[in-house]
Amino acid sequence: MNWDDLRIIAAVRDEGTYAGASARLRIDETTVGRRLSRIERALGLRLFEAADGLRKPTRQCEAVLAHVQAMAVHAAEIGRISESLPGPVGRLRIATTNAVAEEVLAPRASDFLRANPGLTLQFLTSSENVKFSRWEADLAIRLRKPDKGDFSISRLGDIRIYYFEPVATEGEPVLCAYPDELGAIPEMQFLRTKKIRPRCVTDNVRVIRTLIHSHQAAGVLPEHSCTDLLGDRRLRATLLPKRRDVWLLVQNHLKRDAATRVTIDWVRTCFSELARG
Template identity: 90%
Template sequence: MNWDDLRIIAAVRDEGTYAGASTRLRIDETTVGRRLSRIERALGLRLFEAADGVRRPTRSCEAVLAHVEAMAVHAAEIGRVGESLAGPVGRLRIASTNTVAEEVLSPRASDFLRANPGLALQFLTSSENVKFSRWEADLAIRLRKPDKGDFAISKLGDIKLYYFEPVTTEREPVLCAYPDELGAIPEMQFLRTKQGRARCVTDNVRVIRSVIRAHEAAGVLPEYVCADLLADRRLRATLLPKRRDVWLLVQNHLKRDAATRVTIDWVRVCFQEMSRA
């Protein structure tokens, strides 16, 4: 049963005849009768009684119509949702790593959503890239420039990288590194210049940060997760000469969408504020 079928019940009740309902709904009279019979079979109810050439609703019909009328009110209210909200309206799915969402985007999300009551954000967080070509996300933030595809690519900025090591330690610090598949990133290029083998390997920067905090390990971290480490006098921080590029991917069909444009501007501001901080 669908909404059009339910509208037939209301039309027959209001017009009193199949002919009147067909004129109102602009469908054939036989179609009205056939669909009404289908509805009655589906519900197991008799909805109308014929009396003096008029279709009169049964008590069961009146009960059904009370729900139909409530649905009509809700449908009308849904149609007015956009009119009642200031600014653009939409739901945007943003894919990024966990730490970008936690440290860069989410601290600034409340103010953005408060200023844009018609918008909703869904954060898709994972160390694995979503299938952007399959529309699993509307926007994606990548820390490596992706291959060309059916989407718009623009550079958001770059991220400072710091190598942390304990100022003093009784033994050689544990070297933290990233997996071999990330061997091309600036962090790994720098770490290959260091002596010793990596004994803590992970793609999770929060794990590396926690290990470094114990003042017995060394590793490279992006600026957005290491503010506390930079203030730690028991650690030596070295700014790497290379930075990590940040890229924004946008689905082509959304490039001119008002909600998307506002969200893109906000994402750019998030990274600008992170750099200034």
């Protein structure tokens, strides 16, 4: 059931006419009639009967209205929740890669959420970019700067990247690379200089890390995915001269929203702590 449609039932009952409900809800009178017909078809019930020029609720309608009344009470209570919570209130959808969500944001999320009880974060993790034009996310963290778009974009910082190779292995190590569509990133630019045919191709950083950890493979990893590997004596780590830039995208209509501003500040802190580490 659509809550807006259910409100129409209550408005018709209170006003007695479609015209009265239309004026009260500020919607077209024909829309009132159409939506009521839709509910009646969905429920298999007749909700109103015409009597003396008015719309009188049927017995079945009164039963429906009892639930609508309870829903209205709950809706009002939901609206008052923010009044009891300190700080900003809202639900923010953050789109990013699995590695950034798991290794940069998640370790710092608990403290942030405990300090802001009115906020809820939803992490949308995927190697595919969300479509901001369809409002699939509120914020996005990307490792490539978008060419254009109807959103606010700012640089979060950069990420150090390392090339790992086994110190000792029989024959040529298995080279891990990223897909061809990521050919412009610094990792792929460096790997092309190795003149080794990639044997494992993936956009999943965890897969590359697992292969490198086997001491049989070579590949490039961002710093947040390889902290423990840097101390592995069976691996040789080379810090690459180029770094990955990190970009923050924000829906334009949310730039001045209090909950969004607090979340943006937190995201920036996550990456500044990463840079200091």
